[in-house]
Amino acid sequence: MIFLISVWRELAGLFVDNGALALAIVAVVLLAGILATLMPDIPLAAGAILLFGCLGVLFSNALRVGHR
Template identity: 90%
Template sequence: MIFLTGVWRELAGLFVDDGALALAIAAVVLLAGILATLMPDIPLAAGVILLFGCLGVLFTNVLS
């Protein structure tokens, strides 16, 4: 059982190495989803939020 726990943690670590980065990206995706739901006539707005939000989060993470 301990072996499986270690494997699971290593596998999760491949996808979530930096918790703050993953949380910020999830927040950007959530914001884009909310915007797409509230403004279905303007799908480009959600795409712009996703593009610039993810790039901004990545840029901020690289600088810090």
């Protein structure tokens, strides 16, 4: 049983190693989803939010981790 718990923790750690990064990506995806729902005639706007938002979050996280 302890083995299964440790395997589960390791697996979860693969996806959510940095909680702040995961929350920021979820926020960007939610923002893009809301924009796509409110403005369905402009799908490129939601795509741009996804692209630049995720890149911005990744870049800022890399800078923050690099300064440690």
